[in-house]
Amino acid sequence: MGSVGAKEVPVLLSPDGKRIDGRKLDELRSMRIVAGALHQADGSAFVEWGANKVMAAVYGPREVHPRHLQQNNKAIVQCKYNMAAFSVDERKRPGLDRRSQEISKVIAEAFESVIFVEEFPRTSIDIYIEVLQANAGTRCAGVVAASVALADAGIPMVDLLPAVAVGKVAGKIALDLKKEEDNFGEADLPMALVPQSGRLVLLQMEGHMTGPELSESLDLGVVGCRAIYEKMKQALRDRYQLGGPSEGAAQ
Amino acid sequence: MGHGHRRGHRGRGPGGVPPRSDGERTLVLPGEEIDVHGLQPGPGTYRVDGRTYASVLGLLSRRPPVVRVIPLSGRYIPKPQDIVVGTVTDVQTTFWLLDIGAPRWAPLHMTGTPWKIEVGECGQYLHVGDTVVVAIENIDPTGRIGVTMLGDDLGKVDGGTVVTMSPAKVPRVIGRSGSMIQMLTNETGCRIAVGQNGRVWVDGTPEGMQRVREALRLIEEEGQRSGLTDRVAGYLGSTRQPGDAAPMPTPTRPPFEPPSPIDGGDEPDDDAGPAPF
Numbered sequence: 001m002g003s004v005g006a007k008e009v010p011v012l013l014s015p016d017g018k019r020i021d022g023r024k025l026d027e028l029r030s031m032r033i034v035a036g037a038l039h040q041a042d043g044s045a046f047v048e049w050g051a052n053k054v055m056a057a058v059y060g061p062r063e064v065h066p067r068h069l070q071q072n073n074k075a076i077v078q079c080k081y082n083m084a085a086f087s088v089d090e091r092k093r094p095g096l097d098r099r100s101q102e103i104s105k106v107i108a109e110a111f112e113s114v115i116f117v118e119e120f121p122r123t124s125i126d127i128y129i130e131v132l133q134a135n136a137g138t139r140c141a142g143v144v145a146a147s148v149a150l151a152d153a154g155i156p157m158v159d160l161l162p163a164v165a166v167g168k169v170a171g172k173i174a175l176d177l178k179k180e181e182d183n184f185g186e187a188d189l190p191m192a193l194v195p196q197s198g199r200l201v202l203l204q205m206e207g208h209m210t211g212p213e214l215s216e217s218l219d220l221g222v223v224g225c226r227a228i229y230e231k232m233k234q235a236l237r238d239r240y241q242l243g244g245p246s247e248g249a250a251q
Numbered sequence: 252m253g254h255g256h257r258r259g260h261r262g263r264g265p266g267g268v269p270p271r272s273d274g275e276r277t278l279v280l281p282g283e284e285i286d287v288h289g290l291q292p293g294p295g296t297y298r299v300d301g302r303t304y305a306s307v308l309g310l311l312s313r314r315p316p317v318v319r320v321i322p323l324s325g326r327y328i329p330k331p332q333d334i335v336v337g338t339v340t341d342v343q344t345t346f347w348l349l350d351i352g353a354p355r356w357a358p359l360h361m362t363g364t365p366w367k368i369e370v371g372e373c374g375q376y377l378h379v380g381d382t383v384v385v386a387i388e389n390i391d392p393t394g395r396i397g398v399t400m401l402g403d404d405l406g407k408v409d410g411g412t413v414v415t416m417s418p419a420k421v422p423r424v425i426g427r428s429g430s431m432i433q434m435l436t437n438e439t440g441c442r443i444a445v446g447q448n449g450r451v452w453v454d455g456t457p458e459g460m461q462r463v464r465e466a467l468r469l470i471e472e473e474g475q476r477s478g479l480t481d482r483v484a485g486y487l488g489s490t491r492q493p494g495d496a497a498p499m500p501t502p503t504r505p506p507f508e509p510p511s512p513i514d515g516g517d518e519p520d521d522d523a524g525p526a527p528f
Contacts (some may be wrong), residue, residue, distance in 0.1 A: 042326060061326060061354035072393065075354075116297070116306060121394050123354045151281050154325020156295070156306040159282025196282045196304060233280050236308060240278055240323055 009184050013170035020181060025174045028164070028224055033144070033235035035152050041128075043153025045235070047145040050178055051135035056145035058153040061123035075120040079108035079127040081142055087134040103139045104129075110143065110192050110202040116156040125155060136182035137165045143192050143202065148232050152239070162228035163192035163202060166217040168209055173216050175224045189217050193225035279305040279320055287318050295320025327352040327418040327448035329387045329396050334404065336413060336446035339381045342374045349383065352418070352448040353396055359385060363399035365406070376407075382452060383407050384444050408444065411454025414464055416471045418449035423474040424467065431470070431480060438487040439463050462490050 012020055019025065029050030038044035041057035064070035081103040085094045107129070115125060127149070129142035143163035151160060167177040168187040182188055187207030191200050200218075209217065279285065285296060285303045290313060292303045305311070309320040322328075327335070329351070337349035340356055348356040361368040363385075366376055377383065384405050385398040400406055416424070424445050425432050436443055439462050441455030453463045466483050473479060 043324065063356055120354050123394075151308045152324060154307055154309075154322045156297075157281045158297070158304075158306070160280065194282075197299070236280055237278060240308065 010180050012181055025172055028176045031231055033231055035148050035235045035239040043149040045145045045148035047141050049141045052138055052141045053133035054141040054145045055130045056149040057128045058149040060125040061120035064124040070122045073121055074117040075123045075125050077108050077112040077125050079104045081129045083131040087131045106202055107143055113201045114158045114161055136177050136179045140164050140190050148235055151236055159194050159196040160232050161192050162225040164221055164224040165190040166221040175220050191221045193222055195229050277311040279311050280308050281306055290318045291316050293317035293319035323419055326354055329353050329390055331387050331389055333387045333447035335448040336450035336452050337383050337385055339377050339379050344371045347377050357396035357398045359398050382413055408452050411452055414451045414467050416449045420471050420474045421447055421449055423470050435463055435466055
């Protein structure tokens with residue numbers, strides 16, 4: 001560990017089945033969601049998930065800016081996923097890169113499939129995801145934050161969109177990888193689930209898995225998503241909970 | 252066009268108040284299944300395979316014959332007859348575009364104003380950034396919002412500021428048959444125009460405007476709790492200035508812009524000199 005330069009592979013799974021941070025294979029990292037964290041946006045959310053810190057802001061439906069992008073039968077969904085320069089160990093060069101463009105695209109497409117875009121023709125719904133601190137699984141954290149922000153913005157959609165990554169670590173399928181597991185593990189499989197229908201609207205994979213491992217991962221991911229779904233709903237309830245026992249009498 | 256029921260700060264016609272759900276005020280989230288009890292699914296819901304779900308975050312309202320979700324957040328969704336406060340964002344040859352906080356900008360055609368305007372002269376009457384009080388006339392199926400400036404209490408407003416708040420809280424700002432707005436006006440001596448779109452135009456003394464701004468913030472933050480009127484009255488009472496004549500008979504309506512063009516449209520840039528007449 002102390003040697004300079006050579007990177008040693010950490011022990012990802014202890015003999016008694018504990019992961020590098022002491023979690024079990026099917027255990028999520030701790031998660032905190034704050035709905036409505038920003039004032040100026042139409043909707044917003046802040047998510048702390050393990051060591052990830054992600055802020056999402058939603059604007060719209062609003063006038064489409066380069067006019068030619070507007071679609072006369074539905075709203076367009078635009079997403080910008082961005083990692084702060086200080087979000088990782090080695091300073092990240094700020095701005096768009098291939099990775100963030102790809103993530104922005106898949107997230108926008110995932111949300112386009114759950115938002116009732118036909119209700120707002122010729123408009124744009126803009127999602128901004130800023131990763132302030134990254135520790136693997138930031139696209140999933142981004143999806144969770146953006147989804148809570150969309151609900152906070154009052155945008156009609158089929159359902160909230162919980163997301164989680166499942167991976168293969170030291171030969172075993174594990175839920176919600178953290179940085180070391182992602183870097184030194186064998187596979188990573190981020191996914192986003194529509195709980196209402198059971199559909200997956202985001203699914204990517206890096207690394208190698210066998211067929212049976214893939215189906216095991218999908219099952220585990222769906223269970224993880226459902227747990228995250230409850231936390232997302234709780235965050236929104238906390239924000240919009242109507243105060244006071246005398247509430248029933250008020251208009 | 253100047254008659255008929257319009258929902259503005261003067262109170263609302265019957266049926267203008269959002270439906271009350273017989274004591275039941277359940278918060279629902281997108282994707283949550285709703286028990287319709289044999290009623291029809293209305294706005295804020297969707298149906299799949301015979302089951303009904305909420306599509307927006309809001310309060311569930313069962314009001315026969317429909318079940319709907321009343322949104323608690325989100326942009327202003329225009330309804331015909333609403334009075335709104337807007338900002339001019341663009342000037343075209345025959346119309347202006349207004350930002351009224353809705354999903355789209357609303358065109359105000361020159362024929363919808365009290366002025367006699369030739370084609371191409373729009374820029375002499377309203378400039379980008381001007382504040383106007385207009386009424387929603389119609390929304391066509393493509394979502395285009397038609398607005399008019401013809402009617403009582405409508406027109407351009409000068410001076411003052413616009414305070415923005417959630418459109419869902421507007422009924423609380425108005426109060427029962429205008430009681431809240433009446434109190435704010437009487438206590439601060441400010442002229443106030445409340446738009447259904449959550450934009451409130453306020454003009455008066457700097458102190459008065461600040462007090463209205465604070466009171467509006469109080470209403471927005473504590474709007475759902477009961478006893479709101481008392482708390483706002485308490486706030487206004489505690490900040491009353493010695494010089495304030497408490498019940499000032501100030502008109503609550505915005506002033507009308509005289510129907511003469513404001514010059515300065517196509518002048519060469521001499522911002523110092525007076526107008527050449």
